[in-house]
Amino acid sequence: MPGPALAPLNRRDLVRLAVAAGVAAPVAGAARAQPLRTPARVVIAGAGAAGLTMASKLSRLLEGARITLIGARTAHWYQPGFTMVASGVWPATKVVSETADYIAPGVTWVRADVAAFEPEAKRVVATDGSTHPYDALVVATGCTLEWSRIEGMDPTLIGREGIASVYAGPEGAAATWRVLQRFMETGGVALHGRPPTEMKCAGAPLKGALLWDARLREAGTRGRAELHYFTPFRNLFAVAPVHAKVLELFAARDIAFAYDHTLTAVDPAARTATFRTPDGPKTLRYDYLHVVPPMAAPQPVRESALAWGSGPFAADGWVEVNRDTLQHPRFPEVFAVGDVAGVPRGKTAASVKTQAPVAAANLVSFLAGEQLEAAYNGYTSCPLITRPGRAMLVEFDYEGRLTPTFPFIDPLAEHWVPWVMKDRLLGPIYRAMLHGSI
Numbered sequence: 001m002p003g004p005a006l007a008p009l010n011r012r013d014l015v016r017l018a019v020a021a022g023v024a025a026p027v028a029g030a031a032r033a034q035p036l037r038t039p040a041r042v043v044i045a046g047a048g049a050a051g052l053t054m055a056s057k058l059s060r061l062l063e064g065a066r067i068t069l070i071g072a073r074t075a076h077w078y079q080p081g082f083t084m085v086a087s088g089v090w091p092a093t094k095v096v097s098e099t100a101d102y103i104a105p106g107v108t109w110v111r112a113d114v115a116a117f118e119p120e121a122k123r124v125v126a127t128d129g130s131t132h133p134y135d136a137l138v139v140a141t142g143c144t145l146e147w148s149r150i151e152g153m154d155p156t157l158i159g160r161e162g163i164a165s166v167y168a169g170p171e172g173a174a175a176t177w178r179v180l181q182r183f184m185e186t187g188g189v190a191l192h193g194r195p196p197t198e199m200k201c202a203g204a205p206l207k208g209a210l211l212w213d214a215r216l217r218e219a220g221t222r223g224r225a226e227l228h229y230f231t232p233f234r235n236l237f238a239v240a241p242v243h244a245k246v247l248e249l250f251a252a253r254d255i256a257f258a259y260d261h262t263l264t265a266v267d268p269a270a271r272t273a274t275f276r277t278p279d280g281p282k283t284l285r286y287d288y289l290h291v292v293p294p295m296a297a298p299q300p301v302r303e304s305a306l307a308w309g310s311g312p313f314a315a316d317g318w319v320e321v322n323r324d325t326l327q328h329p330r331f332p333e334v335f336a337v338g339d340v341a342g343v344p345r346g347k348t349a350a351s352v353k354t355q356a357p358v359a360a361a362n363l364v365s366f367l368a369g370e371q372l373e374a375a376y377n378g379y380t381s382c383p384l385i386t387r388p389g390r391a392m393l394v395e396f397d398y399e400g401r402l403t404p405t406f407p408f409i410d411p412l413a414e415h416w417v418p419w420v421m422k423d424r425l426l427g428p429i430y431r432a433m434l435h436g437s438i
Helices: 011-021 049-061 079-086 169-186 204-219 240-253 349-368 416-434
Strands: 041-045 066-070 075-077 096-098 108-110 114-118 123-126 131-133 136-139 188-193 225-230 255-258 262-267 272-276 282-285 288-290 334-336 380-387 390-396
Touching: 041 049, 041 131, 049 066, 049 136, 049 349, 049 416, 079 169, 079 204, 079 416, 136 349, 169 188, 169 204, 169 288, 188 204, 188 282, 204 225, 204 240, 204 255, 204 288, 204 380, 240 255, 240 390, 334 349, 349 380, 349 416, 380 416, 390 416
Parallel strands: 041 066, 041 136, 066 108, 136 334, 188 225, 188 288, 225 255
Antiparallel strands: 075 096, 114 123, 123 131, 262 272, 272 282, 380 390
């Protein structure tokens, strides 16, 4: 189902947008005149967006190094596109490519996952039994989806009994669209929400609620549907101006919401969802339920000395790193990038684009025995789609300050330009990021 007609873009517009969108927050101290010549052994744990980007960047910054990339998945998923699939804008095939297409020349790819981190011995053990000693390690394993922390929930349910989720891979996103299409015909009660943990792309559940509303209105069946959004927190988005804008959008679209609600159980047969609330458990009947599971660091990270031992990132095992340099404070040869990094912001692909130059520059400085000067400011970007053809390009830093790339676009206004970026430009920019060219 196509979105509404868009204003035409001329070549100059496209070039301007592509150049601007390819430049996120500036990276202080990240420049280096020449590659560092070194025989160092560099291991990158994880072959998703963060790992592939780091492998590409380090292959350019290091001469003579032995770079090993560890990751089992042969299909690469463009996760920022899952919402587009789940809302019927893109086919699932558009978000799937081959991991091999992004492996930088000279990088050794071990097609296995990490079984154990042994930072005291400076080595990583893979699930194929191989052991990989290192002089520098990049942890880029991403996060795990903890479906089992919701009683009765299993990812195989997605697409059945009214259960949907954009987080369950390309097929899960496609199944979500099929469930939504059925709901558009029948109407009923739709429940959306987010988990109490840190999560990748915290704007995705909000996009879902707004997009599903738009699709129902297009189908002429919005009057037969109730839309609800539940959050475990006291806000709809952690950045205050964005929270205020979402409140405005929900009010205009008659989307009900509630704070302090955490999804704890699902009964697919009865089509009920149970939430933990300050007043005790609350069970609601649903016709459409979009499930966002709790998220955590992968088990090998959680079980290692690399994880935070205390503080807000300890419970789910995120890698302990300095939030500015992305370097581990106890194991200085270790850096973390992407979802697994235990920092206050930064679980989006746009964050990887800004984190990777910082981590790569600082890793090279570490190997060279130099002071680490590159700094990540928490830059996170969320193209918050509000309806097909319109979106808000929300960009912010650690402090929750809006940091718009485009001075000519109000970051809290629904505009066609962020939609065009999401639909046409961010995919090519993302692939360029994986190749290390931006």
